[in-house]
Amino acid sequence: MLQSRHPPSPAPQRFPRSQGYLDADEKRATAISGDIRKHHFPEALKINNVEWNLLIVITLLAFGIRLFRLSQPNSVVFDEVHFGKFASKYIMTQYFVDVHPPLAKLLITLVAFIRGYDGSFDFKEIGKVYPDNVPYTSMRMLPALLGVGVVPLAYLTLRQLRCGVTTALVGSLFILFENGFITQSRHILLDSPLVFFTALAVFCWVSFTNEDREHSHAFTEEWWLWLTLTGLSLGAVVTTIIQLWYLLGDLRVTPRMFIKHFLARALCLIVLPIFFYMAMFAIHFQILQSSGDGDGFMSAPFQHTLSGRGMSDTYADGGYLHSHDHAYPGGSHQQQITLYPHQDENNLWQITHPYEEESLQFIKNGDVVRLEHVTTKKRLHSHSLRPPVSDVDFQNEVSGYGFAGFSGDANDNWAVEIEYGDGRDRESGTRLRSLHTTFRLRHVLTGCYLFSHKVRLPEWGFEQQEVTCNTNAVKPNSLWFIETSTHPQCELRIPGFFAKFWELQQVMWTTNAGLTDKHVYDSRPYSWPFLQRGINFWVKDHRHIYLLGNPFVWWLSTSSVAVYAVARVVLVLRQKRGFQDFTNSRINKYDSLCGFLAIGWALHYLPFYLMQRQLFLHHYFPSLYFAIMLTAALFDFFFGTLRSRVRLQVGLVLILLVMYNFFHFSSLIYGNVWTRGQCESAKWIKDWDFSW
Structure with a gap:
């Protein structure tokens, strides 16, 4: 059918207990050297019952904040238009194309399916009221629970990085009261799962590194567990390359042992993530076996794998x-x-x-x-x-x-x-x-x-x-x-999984690159660290849901990235001038720690400058997580040697400032009714385009 188409290393040192980041079984700290420990984090601290109780309280508070009035509004919010609709298509088995991998969408669909949703709602437009047969609150619950999970993961990661209790408390509460994280996690959207799996990957990698610090721990059950979990939560490829490089220079590591390390990392951090990624697409194809509105993106042989493949x-x-x-x-x-x-x-x-x-x-x-x-x-x-x-x-x-x-x-x-x-x-x-x-x-x-x-x-x-x-x-x-073509001398080859997988990756890439149309709420990467503009999610009767981060958290975390970058440049310049800053074990520790987090921030942020497609504030969220963790690490560096009471007082001041910002802008999270004066007092930057 023819269709019209329109358009150097010193001796080991001991740290005094008053520094606050070593426990009763304090271990030696390593200085800069060719030793593998240079790029490893120290052993993890054992968390006592008091800390576990503290962590439980923080987690319960995260539950309350992220699940409060989750059913409101009772209508479609922002990109629920897309991701709710995809759940409907999964349930109806109708083929569609999306630029995002399927894992988070499959999880949301699973919740909807368990709740008996039949896929009949079209999620057609923002503001469309949900009928009784759409379990939208349950579908929102999954991103919300994953948003809750980021809070204890941040705390545990900072403790695994040998930061103090106060530091871990500050870092986790910064994330708990981060308005943007909260808003994004309360709706049928994919950013909350993305941030959760990013945080999980970091935690698993740090836990594995602590196990790998001593050669005697290599290839133990716990060593394999954390390495495997890291791979399943998407791996740490760049850090792995650095670690293997220093293993190669460690004379205690025999060539045979190096090969074992290499193969273990290749298996768990390359093969396993790829297998897991492809397995999600296998499930995706297994479900979407009927023709749908995504057919036109695919080749004719691909379309022949779909039942009812006649074009609409x-x-x-x-x-x-x-x-x-x-x-x-x-x-x-x-x-x-x-x-x-x-x-x-x-x-x-x-x-x-x-x-x-x-x-x-x-x-x-x-x-x-x-x-x-x-x-x-x-x-x-x-x-x-x-x-x-x-x-x-x-x-x-x-x-x-x-x-x-x-x-x-x-x-x-x-x-x-x-x-x-x-x-x-x-x-x-x-x-x-x-x-x-x-x-x-x-x-x-x-x-x-x-x-x-x-x-x-x-x-x-x-x-x-x-x-x-x-x-x-x-x-x-x-x-x-x-649109369709046949010939008696042409045998149509029905593609198998790998052919379909590769074709869909190409379609996702080209479709994503083609999203170049202007959107009223799009923004460019240079504006994100400064929180210059948000996104209007939903508005009705003088009530707004507007994606806006906690200003204090964003601006302090951006300052922390800048402080570390300047400090690193100064340290390198001083080294060129003959200063021996890197022989200081404390400087060395925090340089490795902050460098790890800064690299994570950069890898999740800088690639967006290469993209010409539509971009939004929420694309910065994975980088924001690393920036907040870097802020906590700098807090540990600057205040970790103070007395516990003073350190706690400084942390409390920061937490109170974060909480003030949270409550000041909370109406934009929950869509609360507010007055014109409250609205205007919240508009600190003119480009925050919400209004009463």
């Missing part, structure tokens, strides 16, 4: 090249050619070569072809007669012409002009490929182009769209593509 009716601006056994009432009185928006056997055409016998040939740019209507055996034809409706000099009639025994004439000849391929098929720009190639058809004798527009034929043409041959054709209205 076309979009309003286009249609199928169509003919039927009815003649024009005027002009040539030959068979009508129209544009028809629905599936029909009269949309089928056979493409042949005008001068050669029928054989398997690829149609290339510039080839001359004929199109024969399969049902009526008439050929697509044009001549110098005016069309019945658009009776102007630059328009020619297009008709179906021919009869038994007639081999056709020159007016049946059309030249193929390939405009572009879609990039997913290498040959789609040089020869016709179903779905992938967009082309024009130029009438050889008259030079006009097969054309259609929104003009409709009268009742005698069944009010279908007019098709003409236009010498001044606007290009968007003269572009076509082939």
